[in-house]
Amino acid sequence: xxxxxxxxxxxxPRPEGTAVDILVLHYTGMLSAEAALDRLCDPAAEVSAHYVxxxxxTVWRLVDExxxxxxxxxxxxxxxxxxxxxxxxxxxxxPGHEYGYRPFPQAQMQAVIGLCQGIxxxxxxxxxxxxxxxxxxxxxxxxxxxxxxxxxxxxxxIGLWPATDAHGPVWDGGDDQVAALLARLGYDPTIATFTExxxxxxxxxxxxxxxxxxxxxxxxxxxxxxxxSGR
Ligand SMILES: [Zn+2]
Numbered sequence: 001x002x003x004x005x006x007x008x009x010x011x012x013p014r015p016e017g018t019a020v021d022i023l024v025l026h027y028t029g030m031l032s033a034e035a036a037l038d039r040l041c042d043p044a045a046e047v048s049a050h051y052v053x054x055x056x057x058t059v060w061r062l063v064d065e066x067x068x069x070x071x072x073x074x075x076x077x078x079x080x081x082x083x084x085x086x087x088x089x090x091x092x093x094x095p096g097h098e099y100g101y102r103p104f105p106q107a108q109m110q111a112v113i114g115l116c117q118g119i120x121x122x123x124x125x126x127x128x129x130x131x132x133x134x135x136x137x138x139x140x141x142x143x144x145x146x147x148x149x150x151x152x153x154x155x156x157x158i159g160l161w162p163a164t165d166a167h168g169p170v171w172d173g174g175d176d177q178v179a180a181l182l183a184r185l186g187y188d189p190t191i192a193t194f195t196e197x198x199x200x201x202x203x204x205x206x207x208x209x210x211x212x213x214x215x216x217x218x219x220x221x222x223x224x225x226x227x228x229s230g231r
Pocket of ligand 1: 026
């Protein structure tokens with residue numbers, strides 16, 4: 001995989017002794033790759049990511065992995081409140097829900113997979129900590145969204161996907177059970193409503209149910225993910 005450098009000034013030091021144990025995937029949500037790269041390298045914008053992956057598979061390195069890039073913003077995953085301290089951020093070029101959300105091309109997904117496999121080889125990132133931006137900020141973010149090929153990533157050893165034959169406690173018909181399972185997986189119940197958190201879960205792990213109420217399949221998938229992640 002060819003890496004091109006396009007250094008961004010928007011980064012700082014990681015706190016000393018901090019392990020990198022979260023991988024956050026985004027979409028750029030802008031009209032073009034060039035516009036996104038310009039913004040992520042603009043000192044006035046004060047945002048960045050470690051990498052940007054274009055739709056043709058070109059991968060840009062903006063910030064060294066040893067540095068703290070400014071991609072995650074407010075939010076939380078598990079017991080981590082400052083996700084930037086502990087994460088690598090990858091921006092995947094797509095206009096996003098605001099400008100014409102569209103499927104991620106095969107060449108782009110192959111590049112994302114190669115890039116993420118390298119990141120996972122360099123850092124102790126548990127499979128359950130490969131997350132969407134929307135997972136750590138369900139009230140603010142939708143990216144990379146329900147068209148992203150999370151099952152394809154999981155087949156390539158990146159992140160989790162629910163097994164089809166999972167067994168666990170059945171759904172009791174209420175939202176409280178679902179809310180408790182979402183919190184165990186890593187969602188912070190104090191930063192978003194149940195509906196927002198459920199939508200974030202659906203975008204990542206149950207896209208065909210996006211916008212629908214929780215159901216028995218939601219609970220089945222959550223149990224499978226929890227079992228795989230040991231949470
Ligand atoms: Zn994002």
